[in-house]
Amino acid sequence: MNVNQSLYEVIASRANQNPNFIALQFMGKRITYFDLLQNIDKSAFGLSQLGIKKGNVITICMPNVFEVIYTFYAGVKLGAICHMVHPLTPVKQLKTQMIETNSKLLMVVDTFYDTYHLMTKELNVPLILVTPVDSFGLIKKVGYKVINKKRLANIQVDNLVIPYKKLIEKNGHIETASVDSKTSAVYLHSGGTSGTPKTIELSHFSINSLANQTEYILDEHDFENKHMLAVLPMFHGFGLCMGVHAMLVYGGVDTLMPKFNAKDTISLIKKNQINYLIGVPTLFEALLNTNDFAGPHLKNLKQAFVGGDYVSPTLKERFNKVMAENNSHAQLLEGYGLTEVVTVCAVNTIFEQKLGTVGKPLPGIDIKIVDLETKEVLPVNTLGEIAVSGPTRMNGYLHDKLATSSTFKKIDDKIYVLTGDYGMIDDEGYVVFKQRLKRIIKVSGMPVLPSEIETLVSALPGISEVAAVGVKDQERGNMIKLFVTIKPGAEIKVTDDEIKQMIKAELSIYAVPKSIVYLDKMPKTIIGKIDTKILETLE
Numbered sequence: 367m368n369v370n371q372s373l374y375e376v377i378a379s380r381a382n383q384n385p386n387f388i389a390l391q392f393m394g395k396r397i398t399y400f401d402l403l404q405n406i407d408k409s410a411f412g413l414s415q416l417g418i419k420k421g422n423v424i425t426i427c428m429p430n431v432f433e434v435i436y437t438f439y440a441g442v443k444l445g446a447i448c449h450m451v452h453p454l455t456p457v458k459q460l461k462t463q464m465i466e467t468n469s470k471l472l473m474v475v476d477t478f479y480d481t482y483h484l485m486t487k488e489l490n491v492p493l494i495l496v497t498p499v500d501s502f503g504l505i506k507k508v509g510y511k512v513i514n515k516k517r518l519a520n521i522q523v524d525n526l527v528i529p530y531k532k533l534i535e536k537n538g539h540i541e542t543a544s545v546d547s548k549t550s551a552v553y554l555h556s557g558g559t560s561g562t563p564k565t566i567e568l569s570h571f572s573i574n575s576l577a578n579q580t581e582y583i584l585d586e587h588d589f590e591n592k593h594m595l596a597v598l599p600m601f602h603g604f605g606l607c608m609g610v611h612a613m614l615v616y617g618g619v620d621t622l623m624p625k626f627n628a629k630d631t632i633s634l635i636k637k638n639q640i641n642y643l644i645g646v647p648t649l650f651e652a653l654l655n656t657n658d659f660a661g662p663h664l665k666n667l668k669q670a671f672v673g674g675d676y677v678s679p680t681l682k683e684r685f686n687k688v689m690a691e692n693n694s695h696a697q698l699l700e701g702y703g704l705t706e707v708v709t710v711c712a713v714n715t716i717f718e719q720k721l722g723t724v725g726k727p728l729p730g731i732d733i734k735i736v737d738l739e740t741k742e743v744l745p746v747n748t749l750g751e752i753a754v755s756g757p758t759r760m761n762g763y764l765h766d767k768l769a770t771s772s773t774f775k776k777i778d779d780k781i782y783v784l785t786g787d788y789g790m791i792d793d794e795g796y797v798v799f800k801q802r803l804k805r806i807i808k809v810s811g812m813p814v815l816p817s818e819i820e821t822l823v824s825a826l827p828g829i830s831e832v833a834a835v836g837v838k839d840q841e842r843g844n845m846i847k848l849f850v851t852i853k854p855g856a857e858i859k860v861t862d863d864e865i866k867q868m869i870k871a872e873l874s875i876y877a878v879p880k881s882i883v884y885l886d887k888m889p890k891t892i893i894g895k896i897d898t899k900i901l902e903t904l905e
Contacts, residue, residue, distance in 0.1 A: 420445030445543030
């Protein structure tokens with residue numbers, strides 16, 4: 367692929383090369399690459415009729431359905447910047463984000479009309495309403511309207527409230543904008559490397575450069591009729607690039623799933639319509655806890671990649687055991703990344719992996735470990751801050767030159783992203799991720815890594831999920847509070863005191879929790895990570 371093309375151009379090139387290949391699949395309906403390109407071009411013309419042009423920003427607040435794919439590539443065809451946000455973003459927060467990005471329109475599922483229409487009216491921007499079943503048959507359309515009758519009842523179409531089907535009803539041609547591949551194509555939101563919310567600017571070049579690693583990561587060269595479960599949303603760098611864009615670049619199939627459903631996923635695996643899985647740990651836990659996950663159909667799975675949150679060794683062991691027992695060559699492979707470099711920058715692969723690590727840097731990616739204070743490069747097997755350089759690096763944080771300059775560090779004539787992550791590189795070149803620096807807890811002045819506690823306790827029989835957080839303590843400044851969930855039907859055969867003694871013996875006295883709290887389920891963030899901020903507030 368030509369990484370110097372725009373995101374639209376690389377997809378158009380694939381569509382012209384393999385027009386009859388299947389590109390998208392959703393709810394049993396398949397879209398060829400020819401039809402994909404036709405729908406993108408229709409959407410681009412429709413957007414142009416609303417005045418969207420090169421340099422404008424459009425906000426897409428959608429789950430993974432056909433229309434979000436069409437509109438995303440339509441936007442970049444026009445040279446616009448796609449601002450991707452979570453479809454459950456609160457109105458006040460979304461309004462702030464749209465003002466910050468100077469967005470010219472908002473696209474949402476029609477059932478969210480009541481939530482957002484007053485905001486877009488106040489901002490005087492069009493609200494595009496998507497009915498996800500518009501391109502389906504009568505039965506699905508009627509069913510959708512019946513189920514969502516109350517939520518659709520108040521919709522009033524006018525010059526600022528436009529159904530997506532109306533947006534694309536006129537045929538017309540619009541030229542592809544000429545853009546420098548290094549200019550920003552996408553805005554994504556992240557906690558930033560310091561933990562403060564930021565808007566990250568990613569270029570066509572950076573996203574294409576990661577997609578260009580697909581053959582290496584997946585160990586595959588023929589993607590025709592190879593299916594990726596595209597369940598990670600496009601407001602997530604992993605979902606945007608590896609879940610959607612990468613497969614379309616190489617002629618594969620994106621099997622879209624707006625919201626993860628374990629039973630639906632298993633059904634698709636049985637039909638050989640999912641060959642690659644990427645997700646956060648909770649996705650794989652849900653699959654393993656579903657009765658009919660195991661079976662001969664698992665031979666259809668080729669690879670599975672996990673990241674974005676703490677991955678327990680027992681999760682990988684359980685998954686790999688089920689795969690081996692069902693004649694699948696797939697393994698659960700852990701990677702590491704951050705939105706500031708699109709997403710994954712180091713990963714274990716089927717041909718090169720090491721337990722306890724997040725793999726080696728991708729080709730073209732350089733990772734160094736620097737001192738926490740001086741930012742000087744440290745030798746191998748020495749813990750420090752992870753720094754990443756390569757073609758996937760972000761352009762910067764939107765409207766925040768100070769944060770951008772403090773995150774970038776020049777080393778040997780290369781610009782590195784200081785990740786805010788604590789880890790090391792071993793003598794074989796594997797990256798070991800220890801902890802987000804902002805999660806390191808000082809107990810009596812001594813640094814305690816929650817991830818070490820979580821790894822130790824999660825290995826106990828019957829334990830499902832573990833999270834260690836810091837709580838204020840008058841004597842020690844902070845103490846550890848441990849939250850635990852139990853697997854369904856399991857019994858814990860160790861006492862809290864025994865758990866504390868184990869932590870003291872294996873780690874240190876500073877890592878011993880002040881209390882252990884058992885929950886029915888862990889609070890999760892909007893992308894499925896354990897929400898430690900909520901845990902910190904629990905009594």
